Amino acid sequence: MKDSSLWEQIKGHDKTVNLLRGVIDKKRLTHAYLFCGPRGVGKAKTAATFAAAINCDQACGTCVSCRGIQNLTHPDFHYISPEGTQTILLSQVTDLIKKIHLTKQNNGYRVIIIDDAHKMLPVAANALLKVLEEPPERVVFILVASDMNNVLSTISSRCQRVNFSALKVEVVRDILINDLKISKDKADLAVMLSGGMVGEAMEIASSGLLKVRKTMVDAIVAEKPDTARSVELASLLVAAAKKRTAKIKKDQEIEVKEAMSFVEGSRGAATIKRNLETRHHRERARVEHRCYQQALVLVASIYRDLLVLKENADEKFIANVDLSFELKSAKIERAQLTSALANIDEAKQRIEQNVNPLLAFENLFFTLEAVV
């Protein structure tokens, strides 16, 4: 059967997609689902497609209902994601509940997606629980979570669980190359470094971090420590992160400008602007933070490659294939390699604790070179 459907755009989750399509075909909807699995594998995208399919069997992607769900103007569709720094607030849930207590506009289902549901504040989760305990008719909740430890068991027990696994390397590669038009070399590296998370792989590929690798490898395999080089490396990594956030900021400024030209002068304009800017600020902070974590993954990948080579394992198991020549020239002991990995882990924790990233990186490279 040839059909054009939003389902076709979901890659690597055939089993899950079949299960969900079966639910639609057999009209066996339950009132709440919990989509769980690793971050960045396409859970939210699948949730939005499922939401579309609930009111349009084919999830055609082009009818009024499907388009309304995609651009959030469907009258009986609500989407919530963290509006607090890292949390879903009580006010977001009470606002949702208020909407649920009004009649639907269409005759289909009311669908609610709660993205990053593991970030719901306990008070918000408890407010939601009351609705899940006595669900209104013809309402479907889709909760999306990547950290099951932070989902209240009282909530998860009221939802049908739908599991997502990490994507296979080939699938991520396919998405990067064919859907996101990222060059093959970059895609391969990004896939290796991302651990099967499309979102992460995409960011790595476009981060400029990959370019820093050569300098990094040179520094690591060098026989003499060089303070200036360490300082330069640290500043390169921080600059890569800043460059990314600067680019995002540009897009955000355009978004604010467009939104404001539309609401200028209306009563809530100032609030809308403030909300938008707070959200943008948080997004940038999140991306910057993730850039640093990715940089550390990159550094670690080099040491891991060196370990692989030490074990005389096949070259195809190393991540930085393009730099294998340089890597092979390294004269570093096994013990030194493992202690370097421990140092990287420490740096990761420091950055999580909000230590100045430049200092943290400088510190890391001094230590790493001293190890040799």
Added chain:
Amino acid sequence: MLITLDQGSFLSALQAAQRASSTQSTLPILSGIKIQAEKDGDLEIYGTDLEISVKSKCPARVEKPGSTVLPGRLLVDIVKHMPPGAIEIKTEEKANNIEIKSEKSSFKIKGMQPEDFPAFPDVEAKQKITVDVRQLTDMLKGTAKAISKDETRPVLTGALLQEEDKSLLMVATDSYRLAVKTVPMRTKKTENTSLLIPQRAIEEIQKLLINESGKIDITSDENLMAIKTANIELISRLIEGQFPKYKQLVPKETTTSAEVNKDELIAAVKRVALMAQKNMSIKVSTDSSSINIVATTQGVGEASERVKAKITGEKMGEIAFNAQFLIDGLQAISEEKALFEFTGPVNPGLIKSIKKKDYLYLLMPIRIS
């Protein structure tokens, strides 16, 4: 799109639609207004915040049909400041650039895709209530203030419109007071329609009816209600759930009844309330020929007034009410005189209309500390 229309009628149609558009959403398109010109038709203007939707019409000469979504507030401002007379609206074929021109001025603004604008909802007229505009206005005025703002009890955040035998009722309560306005209907209904209308819609319907007269229809299905004047159609969602059985709250008998001039009592309460504490509490009592009102503020002073009244039944000791709530109830009485009834200091007070018996306002007392 290329159309010509009159500034005055365009402005009022725009303002009607703009009231429905959202001031809070982070989705810009919901603060927009959609305008749509069909061949040989009026210009149709749409606004929505997804809770209520308004469609208004404005006569126009349509040379080239078309549609677009424009920033609501900006558009209203532009049209408001144009001189009376003809306005021309023109869109460039591809880019969604719109030009609005009067005799002397011209504005260019960027529009959004009309396809992205939420569709105007469909209401199947499964039920229909036909009511006199003046009577409906009285119902809305008499009950709107009693609507609850407490979102933890959603069923109280609107007013109930209910057909009952040969009358139509509107009821609202915030659990401190209950207001019931009744109007007689000529025909007995077989099916008694019951709509729980959100506060937001109540407010907008009041504005919609300001310049209307004659009869008006309220149609509804399971999901939505619609009310339509010659040029404006308003559609609202309803509140889900069961409105409380309020009739059992209304006492069948009371022990004290005071017939009083409504305006005199309102004026007296307003004056005394100036001396009331922050919670606006005033004390009411009766003697053989009057209602007495007292308010005290610790350390500031006391105010009291005596309003002549025809008292029947027992003498009433002191009972405390919120002054503003009391005024709200009295103001909804359309006759010169009102009945103010009590059953001791802990039971609710009752305000009623005397002649038409079309209004009832139940007011909970405040505990006297």
